[in-house]
Every structure is written in structure tokens, then in C-alpha cells.
Amino acid sequence: MQALLWMRARWIAATLTTVLLLSGCSAGSTATVGGEDALAVGFTAEPQNFDFTSTDGAAIPQALLYNVYEGLVKLDANGEIAPLLAESWTLSDDRTVYDFRLRTGVRFSNGAPFTAEDVKFSIERVQTDWTISLKSTMDVVDRVDVVSPSHARVVLREPSNSWLFAMTTRLGAMFDPSGVDDLANRPIGTGPYQVSDRRRGDSIVLSANSRYWGARPAYPTVVLKYYRDATALNNALLSNGIDVISGVTAPDSVPQFEADTRFDVLQGTTNGEVVLAFNGNRAPLDDVRVRRALTYAVDREALLAAAWGGRGNLIGSMVPPTDPWFEDHSGAYPHDPERAKQLLSEAGQQNLNLRLRVANLPYAISAAQVVASDLDRVGVNVTIEPLDFPAVWLQQVFTDHDYDLSIVQHVEPRDITTFGDPEYYWGYDSPRVRELLDRADTGTPEQQLADMREVAKTLSDDAAADWLFLFPNIIVAKKEVTGLVRNQVSESFDLTGLGRR
Amino acid sequence: MALALGRKVLVLVASVFVASLVVFAFLAVLPGDPAQVALGLNATPELLARTRAEFGLDRPLVTQYLDWMGGVLTGDFGTSYVTREAIGPQLLDRLGVTLWLVGAGMLVALLIAMPLGTIAAVRHRKPSGAAVSALSQLGVAVPAFLAGIILVQIFAVRLGWLPSGGWTPPVRDPVEWLRGLILPALSLGLVQGAVLTRYVRTAVLDVQSEDYIRTARSKGLRPYPALVRHGLRNAAVPVLTVLGLQLATLLVGAVVIERVFVLPGLGSMLLDAVAARDLLTVQGIVLVLVVAVLIVNFVVDALYTVLDPRLRRS
Numbered sequence: 001m002q003a004l005l006w007m008r009a010r011w012i013a014a015t016l017t018t019v020l021l022l023s024g025c026s027a028g029s030t031a032t033v034g035g036e037d038a039l040a041v042g043f044t045a046e047p048q049n050f051d052f053t054s055t056d057g058a059a060i061p062q063a064l065l066y067n068v069y070e071g072l073v074k075l076d077a078n079g080e081i082a083p084l085l086a087e088s089w090t091l092s093d094d095r096t097v098y099d100f101r102l103r104t105g106v107r108f109s110n111g112a113p114f115t116a117e118d119v120k121f122s123i124e125r126v127q128t129d130w131t132i133s134l135k136s137t138m139d140v141v142d143r144v145d146v147v148s149p150s151h152a153r154v155v156l157r158e159p160s161n162s163w164l165f166a167m168t169t170r171l172g173a174m175f176d177p178s179g180v181d182d183l184a185n186r187p188i189g190t191g192p193y194q195v196s197d198r199r200r201g202d203s204i205v206l207s208a209n210s211r212y213w214g215a216r217p218a219y220p221t222v223v224l225k226y227y228r229d230a231t232a233l234n235n236a237l238l239s240n241g242i243d244v245i246s247g248v249t250a251p252d253s254v255p256q257f258e259a260d261t262r263f264d265v266l267q268g269t270t271n272g273e274v275v276l277a278f279n280g281n282r283a284p285l286d287d288v289r290v291r292r293a294l295t296y297a298v299d300r301e302a303l304l305a306a307a308w309g310g311r312g313n314l315i316g317s318m319v320p321p322t323d324p325w326f327e328d329h330s331g332a333y334p335h336d337p338e339r340a341k342q343l344l345s346e347a348g349q350q351n352l353n354l355r356l357r358v359a360n361l362p363y364a365i366s367a368a369q370v371v372a373s374d375l376d377r378v379g380v381n382v383t384i385e386p387l388d389f390p391a392v393w394l395q396q397v398f399t400d401h402d403y404d405l406s407i408v409q410h411v412e413p414r415d416i417t418t419f420g421d422p423e424y425y426w427g428y429d430s431p432r433v434r435e436l437l438d439r440a441d442t443g444t445p446e447q448q449l450a451d452m453r454e455v456a457k458t459l460s461d462d463a464a465a466d467w468l469f470l471f472p473n474i475i476v477a478k479k480e481v482t483g484l485v486r487n488q489v490s491e492s493f494d495l496t497g498l499g500r501r
Numbered sequence: 502m503a504l505a506l507g508r509k510v511l512v513l514v515a516s517v518f519v520a521s522l523v524v525f526a527f528l529a530v531l532p533g534d535p536a537q538v539a540l541g542l543n544a545t546p547e548l549l550a551r552t553r554a555e556f557g558l559d560r561p562l563v564t565q566y567l568d569w570m571g572g573v574l575t576g577d578f579g580t581s582y583v584t585r586e587a588i589g590p591q592l593l594d595r596l597g598v599t600l601w602l603v604g605a606g607m608l609v610a611l612l613i614a615m616p617l618g619t620i621a622a623v624r625h626r627k628p629s630g631a632a633v634s635a636l637s638q639l640g641v642a643v644p645a646f647l648a649g650i651i652l653v654q655i656f657a658v659r660l661g662w663l664p665s666g667g668w669t670p671p672v673r674d675p676v677e678w679l680r681g682l683i684l685p686a687l688s689l690g691l692v693q694g695a696v697l698t699r700y701v702r703t704a705v706l707d708v709q710s711e712d713y714i715r716t717a718r719s720k721g722l723r724p725y726p727a728l729v730r731h732g733l734r735n736a737a738v739p740v741l742t743v744l745g746l747q748l749a750t751l752l753v754g755a756v757v758i759e760r761v762f763v764l765p766g767l768g769s770m771l772l773d774a775v776a777a778r779d780l781l782t783v784q785g786i787v788l789v790l791v792v793a794v795l796i797v798n799f800v801v802d803a804l805y806t807v808l809d810p811r812l813r814r815s
Contacts, residue, residue, distance in 0.1 A: 048583040048777060055583070056540055131548055132540060184585035200584070200591065201765030201773070202668060227666070228772075231650070232763050235665040239657035391533025391778045399537065 039219040039481065039498065040242040042233045044249050046226035047204070049184035050195065052170045053130040058411055058491065061170040062246075063204060063224055065492035068109075069189035071172030072100050072119065072152075073164065075490040077497070079322040081168055085114065085190065095159035095442070102150045107211040108176040109194040116152035120144040122175045123154065129180075130171075134412075137166040159442040165414065169491055192217045192496055202226065206495070218483075218499045237263070243481055246493050248474040249362075251309035257476045265476050268486035269313060271320050271413045272471035274363060276371060277406045280464070281427030284349045285404060291463035292333065293343035294405075297378045298371055299335040304469045307366035313470040317456040318416040320470055322489045325452035329460040340378040352380040354404040357397050359389035364407045367468055371407070398425050409471055413491070416452070419459055428464045509802070513795050520791040521573075521784070525566050528780045534558075535582045535778040556582050569784065578785040583777045588785045591770070596789060598668060599766035602689065602758065603751045605682050609690025610697050610747070617694075618701025623724055625706060634702065640695025645754050649688035649761040656684060666763035685762045689754055693747055700743045704736040711735070737808050745801035749794045 045059040052060040066074055072086035083089075086100040106114040126138040140160045145153040156163060166172065179188030187195055192212045197205035208220040225242055227233035230250035236242045237257075248254055257263045278285040278294065285291060304312050313321065316329030344350065356372060358364040365386060372382040382405070387393040389408070397403045406425075410418075420437040422429035433455055440451035459465070473488040483497040536552040553559050557568070572579055578588035617633050624630030657665035663684055669677040708714060709732065717727040756768030763769075767786055774782035 046773075048773075049585050051585070131552065133545060133548065199765065201595070201769050202763065225667070227763050228769070229760055229763070232666050232761065235653050235658055236667075236763075239653075239661055239665040241657075241665055241667060388533065388776075391538050391776070394537050395533050 037219060038221040038223060039244070040223040040225055041244040041246055041493070041495075042225050042227055042236050042242040043246045043493070044227060044230070044233060046201070046228075050187040051183035052132070052173075053126075053183060054132065055184075056132045056134075061491040062493045063206075064187055064189070064191075064195075065170055065173065065490070066191060067193045067206060067222075067492065067495045068187050068191045068195060069170070069173035069175075070191045071167055071169075071174060072102075073168050073172065075165075075168040077485045077487070077489070077494075079324075079487070079489040081164060085174060095444075096156045098154040098156070098164070099147075100152045100154070102152060103213060104150055106190050106213045108179060108188050108190055109209045109211060110176060110179055110188050111211065112176045112178060114174065114176075114190050115149040116146040117149070118174055118176060119152040119154075120146055121177050122173065125175065125180070126171055134166075134169075134171060137162060138171055161443075161445065161448050162414065162417070162441050169413065193222065196221075214496075217496065219495070222495055237476060237478075244475065244477040244484070246475060247488075248476060251311045251472075251474070254309065254311065254474060254476075262478060263476050264479055264481075265474065266484060266486045267311060268473045268475075268488065269321050270411070270471045270473045270488040271322075271415075272409045272411045273315065273318055273320065273415075274312075274367060274407065274409045274468045274471060275318075276367075276466035276468050277403075277408070277426055278463070278465055279401060279404050279406075279425075279427050280429070281401060282404060284347065284352065285354075286427075287347050287349070288462055289343045289347040290349055290352075291466075293340040293347070293349075293378065294375060294380070295333040295463045295466045296336045296343065297340035297380070298374045298466060298468070300330070300466075300468055301335070303367055303370040303374075306370050307363055308469065308472070311472040311474065313472070315467050315470045317460045317467060318410075318419065318465075319452075319456045322487050323414065323452075325449050325456065327453055327456060329456065332460045333463070333466075337374075337378050344378065344380070350379060354380060354382050355385060356382050356405040356407070357385045357387055357393075357403040358407040359393045359409075360386040361389055361409075363409065363471075364389075367407050371405070371468075401425050401427065407468070411471075413489070416455060416459070419455070419464055426465060428459075428462075430458065430462065430464075433458055509799060513799070516795055517788065517792060521570060521788055522566075524784050524787045525562075525569070528783060529562055531778070533778045535780060538583075538778050569781065573785075573788065579781045581774075581779055581782050583774075583779040583782070588782050591782075592767070592785055592789055595765060595767045595770045595786075596793075598764055599752070599755050599759070599768065601671075601682060602685055602755050602764065602766060603748065605686035606689030606693060606751050606755070606758075607744075607748065609686050610694035613690065613694030614697035614701050618698045619705050619728070621698065621702040622705035622709065623728065625702070633698070637695045637698040637702075640692060641699070643692060643695075645688050645692045646757045646761050648691050649685065649758055652684050652688055653761070666761070668764045681762075685758050685764060688761070689751060689758050693751060693754075697740070697743065697747065700740055701736070704739045705732065707739075708732040708736045734808060738805065741801060741804055741808065745797055748797045752790060752793060 043062070047059040047063055049055055050060060050064065052064070070084050072084060073081050074084040076082040085103050085106060087103050089098055089100045091098055100119065102116060102119070108114060123138065123141060123144050126135050127141070140156050140158065140163050142155045142157045145155065147153050174190060176188055190213070192209055192214060193206035194209045195204060196207040203226060204224040206222045206224065208217055225236065227236060233245055234250065234253050237245050254265060258265050276298070278291050280286055300314050304310055304314065314330035316332050319326045356368055358368045368384045372384055375382050387396060393408065397406050417437055418424045419426060419428050420434045436451045436455045440448040440455070443451065473486070475484050477484055480501045482499040482501060485494055485497065536549050536556055536558060540548060540552060557565060569579060576589060578592060580586065581588050617637065621630045621633040653665045656663045664681050667681055669681055671678040705728065709728070713731050714727055717731050718724070722730070755766060756771065759766040759768040760772065767790065771783065771786045774786065
């Protein structure tokens with residue numbers, strides 16, 4: 001018995017030693033930062049896995065799109081659609097047939113050649129195998145024909161401007177049929193980088209793809225490091241643990257970087273509209289006078305200063321300045337409490353009580369406090385309820401529509417189209433907006449421009465929501481790093497243009 | 502002996518079972534749907550239903566629980582909804598990081614508390630002893646995460662001597678591993694050390710007034726040798742009890758420290774899993790933590806008998 005116990009103890013000790021020595025082997029490790037060829041970039045949201053076909057969220061495409069996966073087209077730094085794996089393309093007169101001439105000599109990181117067969121496979125796979133909701137944008141595809149190995153033809157059911165745009169997002173990523181067995185852990189694309197190491201809870205290591213068709217990247221190794229905590233992210237740059245902060249999430253900390261000669265600070269725009277949503281399915285918010293009153297009542301300039309250090313843009317509708325049809329509607333409802341009170345009394349709504357159910361994220365909570373106090377001044381009593389984001393907010397506000405007012409950031413590109421869906425949690429139903437959105441998608445680019453401008457204007461007139469501000473894109477980088485993109489227009493943190501002084 | 506051991510094992514098994522049930526029940530009533538979180542905005546009801554079926558969330562709760570428990574008993578913690586990887590190996594990996602952190606924190610605490618507590622007791626009527634007591638009082642009042650933030654500001658940001666966070670596995674690079682472990686271990690250990698100092702002081706004070714110390718002193722031994730030869734072992738018993746309790750606190754404190762220093766331990770894994778409603782992973786982690794605490798208690802019990810021969814007879 002004694003001997004047995006002893007053996008067991010020794011076995012446990014041996015196991016424990018192994019666990020301890022190997023601990024965090026797949027979990028964590030600091031980057032070999034400062035190495036001649038390595039670049040370390042700090043992020044806040046870590047991808048839970050590598051499969052953006054079945055896991056939603058911004059983190060996976062941010063890391064992989066354009067860097068590991070490439071599409072036929074990409075969105076360049078100015079927000080224009082540019083060639084990538086397609087060298088050129090033509091559109092038929094009825095605007096339904098796209099003919100893509102493919103770049104030749106392209107290989108996937110597993111060695112397989114990239115041909116029109118892969119285009120067919122990848123686009124059709126969105127409809128058959130993807131599960132994230134974004135995939136519905138590809139429903140308009142009727143079929144993909146392989147004309148020759150370097151010529152793919154995509155036939156749409158009806159004209160769609162948003163389809164080609166969607167092809168610049170993760171939806172357009174090109175996959176190899178033999179490389180999709182374990183998308184969650186082993187991504188295989190044609191991009192300049194491939195995933196060479198994964199340290200869960202810590203970092204992702206990208207290394208140069210030796211089979212890449214283009215110029216070799218300036219940094220053969222890029223370590224994407226993840227810091228949930230904003231202070232930890234800032235400290236990592238200050239203590240030389242990383243070279244770039246991909247996006248500052250604590251705006252108060254920006255001045256310390258601006259004052260430091262080691263760093264460059266780039267401030268641009270994102271696609272992230274911070275929206276005060278009015279539940280249009282509920283009285284009294286179904287009354288446009290009430291929505292306008294609430295919009296007049298909120299002092300957005302002061303709100304931006306209080307919530308996000310004055311960094312960001314006032315937009316006044318669901319369009320960021322990088323979209324082609326942007327027009328500034330931020331002056332439509334100047335801060336005017338008297339006007340708000342007057343509108344409320346016209347609508348017969350005195351002593352209103354509203355529930356403001358917000359995501360429990362720093363920007364939303366600070367914004368909610370300003371909104372509540374501004375509305376209080378015009379006689380609207382607001383109760384703030386922070387909800388655990390994403391789980392609880394998604395369930396109760398987004399799915400069950402159980403809210404009067406809510407605040408959350410909408411990050412998807414060109415998500416103005418959500419106002420064309422009466423089932424969406426806005427509870428906004430305008431036949432005019434739906435018609436305009438449809439026409440914009442199927443019409444010529446000129447028509448699209450005109451129609452989309454009118455949609456944005458209509459939303460503002462209807463006070464369909466209150467667009468509090470547009471999230472800024474604040475990048476801090478060591479001076480020697482060049483080629484960072486100021487405005488965040490695509491889903492990707494594009495590493496391909498990086499260089500060094 | 503065998504009977505006592507058997508009873509302890511039975512208590513252990515029962516505790517694990519109850520803990521697993523509580524964790525499962527709590528997560529079942531928590532608002533938020535793992536399928537919804539995985540699919541994100543705009544998920545259609547059909548897609549949600551399909552994903553829920555894929556995750557096995559459409560089965561009765563009892564079936565879900567029994568399946569999970571059955572797997573755990575055979576060492577299979579299931580596959581995460583979110584990472585699509587087996588949970589068991591990840592747990593082991595993360596546990597290693599947390600154990601290093603807790604172990605190093607404990608070591609720091611002991612290295613502080615043993616000498617300082619003894620000095621404070623022996624010199625309790627002198628200014629130096631009072632100063633140590635006051636210092637430990639201050640240490641108790643500082644939360645570990647604040648200590649961590651201050652240490653990072655000084656040693657990582659200002660001086661640049663040590664990394665501000667991150668983890669290197671010891672087999673990969675032992676020097677980097679040690680450098681990365683110093684600040685987290687200090688943050689965790691300083692506060693616990695301050696608490697422990699006060700217990701050591703009290704224990705040594707009690708021992709000092711015992712007859713056998715007076716006898717030793719009267720034989721001509723100086724205060725410290727008398728204490729070391731006759732008193733420390735006796736003082737160790739109450740200290741050990743506190744140590745056992747503190748280890749459990751350290752495991753929980755490590756959750757916060759892991760966040761501050763971006764360490765991929767159980768704590769950060771737990772926070773991520775809760776946010777993503779990755780229920781299977783949460784259940785697995787909590788179970789591991791419960792078992793760890795129970796094992797610590799078990800070891801402390803065993804150590805009593807090593808330290809105090811009188812306990813062996815009973």
C-alpha cells in the first residue's frame with residue numbers, strides 16, 4: 001500500500017513537472033520583439049478561431065483578410081475597389097455578368113495552384129457551407145462558370161452593386177478545395193502571410209508565405225498580440241513590447257503618445273457608427289415628432305467630448321465619410337432643448353419614462369450618461385441598464401427587441417442597408433427607403449450614388465435613429481514603421497503595404 | 502488511516518459533484534445564447550436552430566449534464582463551441598501558467614513573511630518591529646491589481662527592465678520566462694506576503710511565551726537560535742492553515758493578475774469563455790479550479806501530520 005502510494009505520488013509529480021514545463025506552449029509567449037525582421041502589432045479583440053465562415057465578428061477578418069486570404073478584388077486605402085487576384089474584370093451591359101481575368105502563377109500556401117475552379121468553389125461555398133448571416137449578400141449569385149483556368153464568369157440573378165463590394169470583404173476570400181478541412185485552426189490562402197504559430201490568449205504569428213505571387217513583405221514575421229485591457233495595450237507599446245497599436249481604445253491616453261517623440265499617431269475614420277437606437281415599434285417612439293425631439297435634445301458635440309475625448313466625427317446619418325455617397329447631416333438637428341420640449345408637447349408626450357439598454361462597453365456607458373442627463377433636461381426620465389455584451393445585449397435588445405433606447409457601435413461596412421429591413425431591431429419601416437435601396441443596388445453607379453444619398457437624407461429627416469458619433473481610428477506606431485492606413489475602410493488590418501524607415 | 506482517507510476521498514468526490522451541478526445550473530439560467538454569440542448580428546432563426554442543434558443545446562438539460570459529466574469522468578472535457586478545439590488539452594496548458602504564477606506568488610509571500618514576521622514578533626516592543634507591523638498593514642490594504650499596475654509603470658514603462666506582460670513557456674526560453682514571471686509574482690506575492698507576515702508574527706509571539714522557549718533561553722540560548730531550534734516548527738502549524746486558505750485566494754487573485762499582465766492562464770481563459778458564453782469551457786475551468794482547491798486542502802491536512810507528530814497518533 002505504501003509502495004503503491006509512493007508510485008502514484010511519483011507519477012503525479014512527473015505529470016505535474018511536464019505540465020509546468022510545457023505550460024502555455026500552445027497558449028502564450030512574448031514575441032521576439034525588436035528583432036530585425038519582426039513586427040509586433042497590438043490588438044484588443046482576439047480571434048476565437050480562424051474560421052470566419054462560421055464565426056461572426058471583426059477579429060478574424062481583421063487578422064486574416066488580405067494578409068492570409070485574398071479575394072478577386074480588394075478595398076484600397078481610399079475605399080476604392082481595386083484588383084487583387086483578378087487582374088481585370090468586365091461587366092455586361094445588363095449588369096448581371098462579371099467576367100474576371102485571373103492573375104496567373106498564383107498558388108495557395110499549401111502549394112495548390114489558384115484557378116477559376118477555386119473561384120467557383122469559393123463563391124458557391126458561401127451559399128452551401130457558410131453560416132454567418134452576412135452570407136445572404138451572396139444569394140444574388142446565380143452561378144459561376146469556369147470559362148478557362150484563368151477566366152471565371154459570375155452570373156447574377158439581377159444587377160447588384162453591393163455584390164462586387166461584398167467581394168472585397170471576407171465573403172470574397174478564395175479557398176482551396178483541399179484546404180477547408182480545418183478552417184478553425186488551419187487557414188490556407190494565397191496571401192503574403194501564413195499563420196505559423198498560434199498562442200491562444202496571447203498572440204498569432206504570421207510569417208511570409210514563400211509561395212506568394214507578389215513582392216515579399218517588408219516584415220517577414222508579424223506577431224499579432226492581443227490585449228483585452230486598454231492599459232496593458234498602451235503599456236506594451238511604451239515598454240517596447242510591441243511596435244504598433246492597431247486601434248487605441250482609451251482616447252484619454254492619446255496625448256501621452258502625441259507628446260512622445262518615439263511615436264507617430266494617426267487619426268482617421270472607421271465604419272463604426274455609435275447609434276442611439278429608437279425602438280420604432282414601440283409607442284411613443286413610433287412618432288417621428290418624439291424621435292426628432294430626442295435628437296434635438298442631445299448635445300452630440302458635448303457627448304463626443306465626454307465619451308471619447310472629442311476624437312471622432314459627427315455624421316448625422318448612417319454613412320461614414322469614406323463611403324462614396326457621404327453627405328454631412330450632422331447639422332440637421334442642432335442642440336435645442338426648447339425645440340425638443342415643444343415637439344414633445346405637440347406629440348402630447350410629457351413625463352416620458354424610457355429604458356436605455358446599452359452594451360456594457362466604455363463608450364456606450366459614457367455616452368448613455370450624457371444622453372440620460374440631456375433628456376432629463378427636456379423632461380424625459382431615462383433609466384440606464386447596462387447589458388453584458390455581446391451575449392445579453394444580442395439576446396434581449398437585438399433579437400427580442402426588448403428596449404426603448406439602446407446604444408451600440410455598428411461596425412459593418414455599408415450597414416445603412418439595415419434600415420431597409422423592417423425586422424431589424426431599429427423597428428424602422430419605410431417603403432420609400434426600401435425602394436431606394438433596391439434601386440440603388442440594381443442601378444448604374446450614378447443612380448446608386450443619388451439614391452444612397454437620398455436614403456441617408458431620409459433617415460436623417462425621419463430621425464430613424466440618433467447617430468451620436470463615428471468612432472475614430474487611432475493608430476499609434478513607432479516612427480520607423482511606415483505604410484499604415486489612416487482610415488479603416490475595409491475589414492482587414494492590412495499589413496501588405498507596411499514598410500520601414 | 503484507510504478509513505479517514507476513504508472519507509476524505511468521498512468528500513472530495515461529493516464536492517466535485519455538487520460543484521459541477523451548481524456550475525451547470527448557474528450557466529443554464531444565465532441569459533445569452535452561445536449559438537447567437539457565435540453567429541452574431543443578423544442570424545436567421547433557421548440558422549440559429551441549426552447551430553443550436555450542432556452544439557447539442559436543443560437537448561434536455563439533464564441529458565446535456567449527464568453527457569458532459571460522463572465525458573469528464575473519462576477525461577474528455579468536450580469541444581469548445583467557440584474555438585472548435587478539444588477543451589481538455591487547453592485546460593492543461595492554461596493550468597500550467599496559473600500554477601507557475603500561484604507558486605511563484607506563494608514563494609514571494611513566504612520569502613517576505615517568514616523573516617519579517619519573525620523580526621516583528623521578536624522585536625515587537627522595539628521601533629523596528631513596530632515599523633514592520635505598520636508596513637505589513639499598508640501591504641494588506643493594497644489590492645494586487647493596483648500593485649501590478651504600479652510595478653508595470655515603474656519597472657516596465659519607466660525603467661524598461663522587465664516586460665509589461667506576456668508569457669514565454671519555460672522550455673522555449675527560460676530567461677525570458679523568468680523575466681516575465683517576476684512582476685506578476687511580485688504583484689500577487691507582496692499583498693499575500695503582507696497578510697502572512699501578520700499571521701507569522703502572531704504565531705511566533707504565541708510560541709515565544711511558551712514554557713519550552715523560556716527553558717531554552719534559561720539554558721543560555723540567544724533569542725533567535727532558541728526560536729529556530731524549538732519554536733518555528735510549533736509556529737508553523739497555525740501558519741500552515743492560513744497558507745492553505747491563501748493558496749485558494751491566490752488562485753482567484755491570479756485571475757485578475759493574469760488580466761493585468763496578459764498571461765494566458767486559467768483566469769483569462771475563464772473570462773473569455775464567460776463573455777463568449779462558451780459554457781462547456783466555463784464548466785471545465787470551474788471544475789478544475791474546484792478540484793485544485795480541494796487538493797490544496799488535502800495536502801495541507803497531510804502536512805499537519807508531518808509537522809506535528811502528535812497528530813499522527815489520532
